[in-house]
Amino acid sequence: MSFLFHIGRYAMFVRQVFGRPVKHRIFFKQVIREMDVLGLSSVGIVVIISFFMGAVITLQTAYNIDLPIIPKYAIGLAARDSIILEFSSTIVSLILAGKVGSHIASEIGTMRVTEQIDVLDVMGINSAGYLVLPKVMALIIIIPFLVIISMGVGIFGGWTAGTTTGVVPSDEYIYGIQYMFVPFYIAYSLIKSVVFAFLITTIAGYWGYYSTGGSLEVGRSSTRAVVISSIQILLFNLILTQLLLA
Amino acid sequence: MIEARNIIKSFDGNTILKDVSAIFKPGQTNLIIGQSGSGKTVFLKSLVGLHEVDSGDIIYDDRDFTRMPDKDRIKVRQEMGMLFQGSALFDSLTVEENVRFPLDMFTKKKLDERRERANFCLKRVNLENVNHLYPSEISGGMQKRVAIARAIALNPKYLFCDEPNSGLDPKTAIVIDELIQEITKEYNMTTIVNTHDMNSVLGIGEHIIFIFKGEKYWEGSSQDIFKSDNKELNDFIFASKFFRKIKDKL
Numbered sequence: 001m002s003f004l005f006h007i008g009r010y011a012m013f014v015r016q017v018f019g020r021p022v023k024h025r026i027f028f029k030q031v032i033r034e035m036d037v038l039g040l041s042s043v044g045i046v047v048i049i050s051f052f053m054g055a056v057i058t059l060q061t062a063y064n065i066d067l068p069i070i071p072k073y074a075i076g077l078a079a080r081d082s083i084i085l086e087f088s089s090t091i092v093s094l095i096l097a098g099k100v101g102s103h104i105a106s107e108i109g110t111m112r113v114t115e116q117i118d119v120l121d122v123m124g125i126n127s128a129g130y131l132v133l134p135k136v137m138a139l140i141i142i143i144p145f146l147v148i149i150s151m152g153v154g155i156f157g158g159w160t161a162g163t164t165t166g167v168v169p170s171d172e173y174i175y176g177i178q179y180m181f182v183p184f185y186i187a188y189s190l191i192k193s194v195v196f197a198f199l200i201t202t203i204a205g206y207w208g209y210y211s212t213g214g215s216l217e218v219g220r221s222s223t224r225a226v227v228i229s230s231i232q233i234l235l236f237n238l239i240l241t242q243l244l245l246a
Numbered sequence: 247m248i249e250a251r252n253i254i255k256s257f258d259g260n261t262i263l264k265d266v267s268a269i270f271k272p273g274q275t276n277l278i279i280g281q282s283g284s285g286k287t288v289f290l291k292s293l294v295g296l297h298e299v300d301s302g303d304i305i306y307d308d309r310d311f312t313r314m315p316d317k318d319r320i321k322v323r324q325e326m327g328m329l330f331q332g333s334a335l336f337d338s339l340t341v342e343e344n345v346r347f348p349l350d351m352f353t354k355k356k357l358d359e360r361r362e363r364a365n366f367c368l369k370r371v372n373l374e375n376v377n378h379l380y381p382s383e384i385s386g387g388m389q390k391r392v393a394i395a396r397a398i399a400l401n402p403k404y405l406f407c408d409e410p411n412s413g414l415d416p417k418t419a420i421v422i423d424e425l426i427q428e429i430t431k432e433y434n435m436t437t438i439v440n441t442h443d444m445n446s447v448l449g450i451g452e453h454i455i456f457i458f459k460g461e462k463y464w465e466g467s468s469q470d471i472f473k474s475d476n477k478e479l480n481d482f483i484f485a486s487k488f489f490r491k492i493k494d495k496l
Contacts, residue, residue, distance in 0.1 A: 026350060115334040122294050122406075123348055124323030 013206050016128040017136065030134035031141070038100050038135060038201075039142030043149065045099065046092055050083075050150040053091060054157030057082050062167035075168045076176020079158040081185065088150040089189040090237050093196035096143070097229040101204040104135055105225035108208030109218035117209070132205035139197040147193045151186070188244050195240060196233050203229040247271055248293065248404060248436050253302035255285075255292055262288045263299075264460045272403075272436040275427050275450045279442060280457035281482060287408060289457060290440045294326060294406055295319065306404065324352055327397030329407040329426075333389040335381040335396070341368070342377035345395045352400060367395035371425060387418035391425070398429060405430065405437040411446060419443060423450045444489065447471070456482070 021027060061078045108131055111117050120127035155177055162168035168176075207225040211218050248270040255263040262285045270276040280286045291297045293304055295311060304311040306322050314322070335344050345364040349355060355363070368374065371391040381389055390410060397405060407426060411419035427450045430437040439446065447454065451468035456479050464479045471483055472493060484490045 022351065110337075114332055115330040116336055118291075118296055118330065119328065119334045119336075121296060122323060122326055122328045123351065124320035125351060 009210070010203070010206050013128060013209060014202055016126065017132045017202065017205065019129050020126040021133070022125060022130050027134060030130075031137050034134045034138030035142050038103070038139050039146065042096060042099060042146060045095060046146050046150050047153050049091070049095055050088065050153040051157035051160075053087050054079065054083055054154030054159075055161030057087065057154070058158035058162045058173075059165065059167060062162065072168050072172040073176035073179060075162060076158070076173040077179050078176075079162075079173075080155060080177040080181075083154040083158070084151055084185045084189055088147050088154055089193040089196065090233065092147055092150045093143070093193060093200065093233050094230055096139075096146075096197075097200050097204075097233060098226050100139065101200050101225045101229045102222045104132075104201060104204035105208040105211075105222040106218055108132070108205055109211035109221045110215075112209060112211045113214055113218060128205070128209060132201065132209070135205065136198060136201040139201050140194050143193045143197040144190045147189060148186075151189070188240075191244065192237065192240050195236055199232045199236060200229045203232060247307055248438070249303075249305040250289075250293060251303040251305070253289065253292060253304070254300045255288055255297060256300055262460050263292065265302075266457065266460070266462050267302075268455050268462065268465070270436050270438050271453065273431060273434045274437070274452040275430050276436070276438045277447060277451045277454045278438060278440045278457060279447055279451075279454055279482070281442065284457045285460040286440050286442075286457050290406060290408055290438065293438065294328060295323070324400060325403040327400065327402035327405045329390070329393045329397050329405070329410050331409040331412045333381070333386075333393040335389055335392055337381055340378050340380055341373070341384065341392050344381070344392055345399055347396060348400045363399060364395075367399050368392070370398070370429070371395045386413055387415075387422065390414065390418075390422050394422075394425060394429070398433070401433065403435060405435045407437070407439040407441075409440055409442070411441065411443045416445060419445060420449065426450065444483065447483070458482070 058075060058079045061082070062075045065074060065078070108117075111131070117127045117131070120130060159170065159173050162173050163170045204225040207221040207228070208218075211221040250266060250268045253263050253266045254261065266285075266289060278286045278289060288297060292299050295304075299312060302312070306325075309318075309322060311319065311322055336347065339347065342361065342364050345367050346360050349360040349363055353360065365377070368377065371394050373388060373391050373395065376384055376388065376392075381392070384392070405426070410422050410426060414422065423446050426437060426439060429435065439450070441447065448468050448471075451471075454464075454466055454468065454471070455462055456464040456476070458478045464474060464476045466474065471479070474480065480493075484493050
């Protein structure tokens with residue numbers, strides 16, 4: 001019953017988020033601010049994780065297909081497809097669910113328990129829309145760039161690890177990452193990331209918005225936001241993969 | 247003028263407000279008093295629409311707030327200012343931005359005009375040279391004054407204060423009380439203050455409503471309190487030995 005209650009209330013919350021808007025000028029200002037807070041501040045962690053992720057994928061692929069009949073360029077090809085299809089969108093989104101999701105839930109949750117949201121409601125402002133919609137739009141706009149950065153850095157990380165350890169020559173790796181390239185894979189990955197951005201921001205916003213009590217409950221809401229948005233990312237990853245690649 | 251008619255409000259089957267009616271006139275400080283858990287905060291939040299009442303009417307100058315569509319409610323809400331218990335200033339905004347916030351949201355004035363109005367409101371609450379500080383950088387009393395400045399920025403007709411003295415020392419609490427009373431008179435606002443602070447009750451209580459276990463038990467002024475023989479009111483007001491002694495002497 002609790003599950004159904006949250007599904008219903010989440011649907012109503014999302015409707016409220018996209019309800020009566022605030023002034024356009026204020027909305028765009030907030031979106032720019034949120035792009036900085038949620039997106040640009042995440043570039044560092046995305047770069048670090050993507051570099052090592054690409055490096056590990058390359059080394060693991062190399063050790064697992066260490067057969068004379070398989071050409072070395074297959075390492076680059078496998079690393080490229082793994083990074084583009086799965087790791088850059090899903091893993092980066094899972095990281096963002098932790099970093100951005102907890103940030104959103106705790107920020108809005110604190111505003112709830114300190115009555116700042118009541119101030120907005122008394123003024124007649126659509127508080128859910130004012131607080132959450134700019135975050136949704138900001139992450140939807142910025143996440144494709146983060147994913148593209150992750151793809152590039154991941155592939156570079158793979159090249160660095162492959163060439164420095166000698167498991168794959170540089171020219172073979174570069175040939176591999178160009179071999180049988182399917183541009184739609186990038187579109188597929190970006191579509192997924194946009195859906196994940198929506199899930200991260202609305203789920204975290206929902207848990208923050210309905211926080212009650214004090215700091216302990218805000219902490220709990222923040223944890224729930226991360227756990228549930230991570231599970232939803234994995235679920236929607238499965239659904240979108242079936243829909244877009246089948 | 248605000249009129250509450252037969253307000254009933256329940257949470258999870260537990261009736262918090264039981265048929266409460268009251269009239270709050272402009273130009274005077276109306277106080278809602280009662281013990282913690284008596285329902286006074288629920289009553290105040292019902293008046294401003296933060297809680298939807300189960301039954302009853304809330305009338306703002308002949309406009310039925312409980313039955314009007316959301317679109318009209320927004321217009322009435324823009325005539326309200328509210329001071330919350332913990333000030334509820336936006337942490338991410340400076341003092342000036344907090345005061346300017348309702349002006350930014352609801353007026354078409356130019357930035358200079360909005361800043362001028364914000365500075366006027368800050369001066370009115372005796373705050374200067376704190377415009378660029380954040381709420382965390384000023385004292386609790388100053389935060390309350392900023393919250394009052396924000397509440398009056400749009401020249402509201404109705405001012406609601408939920409425990410404005412909570413967490414303040416007695417001297418600062420009196421300053422806040424006097425400020426609320428002055429502003430009420432100056433702008434002829436309908437002001438409703440939710441409190442259990444005896445200094446406020448005796449100092450600014452021009453019209454007082456006593457709520458006990460969700461019911462209105464008594465109504466009068468601070469002068470009438472000393473003459474009242476209402477047991478629940480006397481138990482609440484004269485709970486301390488000090489106040490009992492004062493009453494006995496009178």
